[in-house]
Amino acid sequence: MSVHPVDEKLPALKMATTGLQHVAAMYAGVVAPPLIVGAAIGLSPADLTFLTGACLFTAGLATFLQTLGIWKIGARLPFVNGVTFAGVAPMTAVVASTDDKSDALPVIFGAVIVAGLLGFLAAPFFSKAIRFFPPVVTGTVITLIGVSLLPVAFGWAQGPDPAARDYGSTTNLGLAAATLGIVLLLRRFTRGFVKQVAVLLGLVAGTLLAIPFGATDFGPVTDAAVVGFPTPFHFGAPQFQLAAILSLCVVMVVSMTESTADMLALGEIVERPADERTIAAGLRADTLGSAISPLFNGFMCSAFAQNIGLVAMTRIRSRYVVATGGAFLVLMGLCPMAASLIAVVPRPVLGGAGVVLFGSVAASGIQTLVKAGLDKDNNVLIVAVSLAVGIIPITAPEFYHAFPETAKIVLDSGISTGCVAAVALNLVFNHLGRGGDAQEVTHPMEAVPAQPIS
Numbered sequence: 001m002s003v004h005p006v007d008e009k010l011p012a013l014k015m016a017t018t019g020l021q022h023v024a025a026m027y028a029g030v031v032a033p034p035l036i037v038g039a040a041i042g043l044s045p046a047d048l049t050f051l052t053g054a055c056l057f058t059a060g061l062a063t064f065l066q067t068l069g070i071w072k073i074g075a076r077l078p079f080v081n082g083v084t085f086a087g088v089a090p091m092t093a094v095v096a097s098t099d100d101k102s103d104a105l106p107v108i109f110g111a112v113i114v115a116g117l118l119g120f121l122a123a124p125f126f127s128k129a130i131r132f133f134p135p136v137v138t139g140t141v142i143t144l145i146g147v148s149l150l151p152v153a154f155g156w157a158q159g160p161d162p163a164a165r166d167y168g169s170t171t172n173l174g175l176a177a178a179t180l181g182i183v184l185l186l187r188r189f190t191r192g193f194v195k196q197v198a199v200l201l202g203l204v205a206g207t208l209l210a211i212p213f214g215a216t217d218f219g220p221v222t223d224a225a226v227v228g229f230p231t232p233f234h235f236g237a238p239q240f241q242l243a244a245i246l247s248l249c250v251v252m253v254v255s256m257t258e259s260t261a262d263m264l265a266l267g268e269i270v271e272r273p274a275d276e277r278t279i280a281a282g283l284r285a286d287t288l289g290s291a292i293s294p295l296f297n298g299f300m301c302s303a304f305a306q307n308i309g310l311v312a313m314t315r316i317r318s319r320y321v322v323a324t325g326g327a328f329l330v331l332m333g334l335c336p337m338a339a340s341l342i343a344v345v346p347r348p349v350l351g352g353a354g355v356v357l358f359g360s361v362a363a364s365g366i367q368t369l370v371k372a373g374l375d376k377d378n379n380v381l382i383v384a385v386s387l388a389v390g391i392i393p394i395t396a397p398e399f400y401h402a403f404p405e406t407a408k409i410v411l412d413s414g415i416s417t418g419c420v421a422a423v424a425l426n427l428v429f430n431h432l433g434r435g436g437d438a439q440e441v442t443h444p445m446e447a448v449p450a451q452p453i454s
Contacts, residue, residue: 057333116291146362390418
């Protein structure tokens with residue numbers, strides 16, 4: 001009996017290199033939240049390094065849960081899990097409202113534990129929303145995932161620090177363009193294994209190219225310790241404060257919504273559609289990983305949309321490849337020097353590769369929309385309005401500035417708002433009343449023919 005590509009075990013070398021490629025694609029996204037929150041608290045360099053390593057370690061554990069699975073936990077799809085960026089704003093708000101900054105992390109950890117456990121209990125009920133995600137909705141959401149991630153790549157391409165003098169310099173943009181060009185050339189003119197690891201090779205080549213320009217910093221490698229372990233409750237026992245718990249519960253709902261969309265997207269790409277059972281198992285992995293994470297000084301975890309683009313581009317669909325990436329993440333958590341090797345890759349180089357990765361996600365969404373029946377006038381309206389709602393946080397970041405901070409946690413996520421809009425509009429136009437009788441049009445701007453009066 002043939003094995004589905006998702007369950008295929010590749011040769012060791014290929015498994016290692018493609019797994020490392022996944023880590024390289026998501027590394028910046030994992031380390032950014034602990035760096036931001038740690039800086040807000042005023043952690044020492046040693047504690048900041050410790051917190052970053054802990055988040056890498058717990059991301060690896062959560063990835064194991066998601067890809068390999070135990071019992072009814074884990075989607076068993078090629079998903080990388082890591083720290084969700086949606087939690088950064090509320091966590092920094094907790095830091096700002098805490099008088100004694102040494103209590104900030106224990107309060108955050110306590111809130112994440114409660115939110116994770118509640119999310120775990122809610123997973124089977126949350127997964128029933130699958131029936132509200134026909135192709136017109138999933139295609140819209142997948143497209144929004146890619147479009148929402150592209151600004152991240154553009155930001156990386158300009159440099160690591162917006163306040164730096166060389167931010168957006170011709171050197172940084174040139175390195176990003178060169179990396180993008182290398183990846184495209186490798187994808188166009190090579191075959192087999194080399195073609196599949198084009199992103200990893202592009203990152204290596206871009207990093208080497210950056211050395212003469214002084215954009216590659218090897219300091220993190222020389223300063224990092226060889227061995228380190230995220231000691232449980234290093235920053236103190238968890239504390240449970242209602243305001244922080246409510247805030248992180250809202251983040252958990254947002255995270256579960258995005259993870260559901262991610263699973264639907266990845267299911268389409270790997271040709272193993274995510275059903276209600278798969279989504280429930282995937283959400284259990286996300287939420288349990290989040291609940292466990294604070295024990296080792298980590299933050300809330302969720303599926304990383306960045307890596308969906310890598311799967312779409314390389315067509316390597318094995319979940320064991322991503323599990324190998326999870327093993328690298330655990331190793332980096334236990335060996336700071338290993339983690340620092342990825343940190344050497346300049347941000348502009350990551351930006352160049354990110355254009356391909358995130359653009360591939362948007363292209364996959366467009367492919368799904370093509371199958372969704374855009375010859376129907378109702379579906380055109382659903383896609384048009386949902387995409388418009390979803391890109392508001394990207395094109396007009398201050399659009400919701402007058403709303404409460406709690407509401408902005410949801411509204412500032414274009415994926416979440418676009419997803420809600422697509423689901424709601426699909427119900428209104430295709431299910432309520434005579435929505436199913438929508439007339440066909442040959443072009444989105446074509447007028448609907450007049451109907452004879454009966």
